[in-house]
Amino acid sequence: MSYFDTSPPDARRIPVTLLTGFLGSGKTTLLNELVRQPSMSRALVIINEFGEIGLDHELFSASTDGEQIELSNGCICCSIRTDLARTLKDAVWRFSREGKRQFDRLIIETTGLADPAPIVHTLMSEAKVARHYALDGIVTTMDAVSGSVTLDRHEEALRQAAMADMLLITKQDVASREQLDALRQRLAAINPSAFQKLLDHGRIEADELLGLGPEDMDARSADIQRWLGEAASNASLHSPTLSPGAMFASVDNAEVQAGMMPAAPLPDPNRHDAHIRAHCFVFERPIRASRLEAWLSMITSLMGHDMLRIKGMLDIEGRDRPLIIHGVQHLFHPPVELEAWPGGERFSRLVFITRDIPRETLEMTLGDFLAS
Numbered sequence: 462m463s464y465f466d467t468s469p470p471d472a473r474r475i476p477v478t479l480l481t482g483f484l485g486s487g488k489t490t491l492l493n494e495l496v497r498q499p500s501m502s503r504a505l506v507i508i509n510e511f512g513e514i515g516l517d518h519e520l521f522s523a524s525t526d527g528e529q530i531e532l533s534n535g536c537i538c539c540s541i542r543t544d545l546a547r548t549l550k551d552a553v554w555r556f557s558r559e560g561k562r563q564f565d566r567l568i569i570e571t572t573g574l575a576d577p578a579p580i581v582h583t584l585m586s587e588a589k590v591a592r593h594y595a596l597d598g599i600v601t602t603m604d605a606v607s608g609s610v611t612l613d614r615h616e617e618a619l620r621q622a623a624m625a626d627m628l629l630i631t632k633q634d635v636a637s638r639e640q641l642d643a644l645r646q647r648l649a650a651i652n653p654s655a656f657q658k659l660l661d662h663g664r665i666e667a668d669e670l671l672g673l674g675p676e677d678m679d680a681r682s683a684d685i686q687r688w689l690g691e692a693a694s695n696a697s698l699h700s701p702t703l704s705p706g707a708m709f710a711s712v713d714n715a716e717v718q719a720g721m722m723p724a725a726p727l728p729d730p731n732r733h734d735a736h737i738r739a740h741c742f743v744f745e746r747p748i749r750a751s752r753l754e755a756w757l758s759m760i761t762s763l764m765g766h767d768m769l770r771i772k773g774m775l776d777i778e779g780r781d782r783p784l785i786i787h788g789v790q791h792l793f794h795p796p797v798e799l800e801a802w803p804g805g806e807r808f809s810r811l812v813f814i815t816r817d818i819p820r821e822t823l824e825m826t827l828g829d830f831l832a833s
């Protein structure tokens with residue numbers, strides 16, 4: 462696979478939103494609000510209950526494995542306890558009438574204890590699934606009251622936050638100002654490239670959660686800096702190491718944190734998120750595709766499990782337009798070429814959210830590959 466092959470992906474692939482979030486963080490409350498909205502009328506919602514016992518979903522409590530409920534607006538919901546890949550493959554014909562598929566969008570709600578990575582793998586690397594579906598975005602709910610403690614205690618919660626495209630902070634109505642601010646700061650340090658939004662009892666326009674993937678970037682090019690993360694914009698604007706002759710400059714989230722947040726406490730090394738870092742690299746000169754490709758291939762095959770997210774807007778030699786790349790662990794979405802450079806600023810930015818990968822490792826190997 463080429464990371465930079467922009468031949469258009471099959472436009473008929475079904476966009477998938479992965480809804481994740483720790484136990485009790487408000488996923489079902491959110492789903493109950495979403496499924497009633499008109500833009501969800503052609504959605505299939507799959508509740509992945511695999512491995513979970515004693516769920517008491519208000520909406521889905523009567524469903525047994527695979528049983529489906531069709532809501533009055535057309536949205537179909539079902540729960541599964543067995544194999545997700547098989548359910549996804551079968552759904553294409555199972556939810557069809559007279560040869561026509563009944564849904565054109567899929568929402569998967571994971572269990573509260575799920576690491577999202579295996580589900581992303583199923584979606585992106587199982588050929589029979591990836592042929593029909595394309596990951597659109599990962600949405601994670603975080604409880605404003607208990608979120609910080611959950612992040613301390615449960616690595617799964619941290620991975621759910623680190624992989625998110627959008628972080629929805631729930632229960633702000635019962636959280637103190639301090640709890641809310643502390644959680645927001647912490648989430649910004651863990652995943653500076655995720656949008657954060659406060660949620661009141663699940664109320665949100667479904668459209669805000671859809672179209673988070675790179676395919677929709679052109680429509681939202683004003684948001685591109687936010688999509689790449691504050692780290693990327695800080696690096697481009699303020700990095701003291703960025704000089705005209707430098708091949709690349711980098712900041713890690715400790716520096717970004719210092720610029721963005723007043724007196725953030727240093728993470729306790731025993732906390733899970735002491736292991737998570739966001740690293741941003743900025744390149745002034747166009748990058749040779751083959752070299753970056755070789756490096757990405759090497760680094761993701763060696764460290765893919767700990768490379769939680771990779772996002773980039775690249776100035777590739779021989780191309781006039783910016784190229785968006787977007788990966789989860791070693792799996793990459795098809796790259797997307799934007800119409801124009803946002804803000805007219807032409808240079809490459811790469812953001813990595815990693816677990817236990819020091820910035821120096823990325824910087825040295827990347828430098829070597831690009832200079833070779």
Ligand SMILES: Nc1nc2c(ncn2[C@@H]2O[C@H](COP(=O)(O)OP(=O)(O)OP(=O)(O)O)[C@@H](O)[C@H]2O)c(=O)[nH]1
Nearest residue numbers: 484485486487488489490573631632635660661662
């Ligand atoms: N006060 C308040 N309560 C909320 C809010 N959102 C959800 N809740 C409550 O939090 C509890 C858990 O919400 P759920 O939606 O069931 O959470 P979940 O993530 O689906 O939980 P699991 O199924 O255990 O993974 C319920 O009692 C909700 O009513 C909110 O914004 N404010």
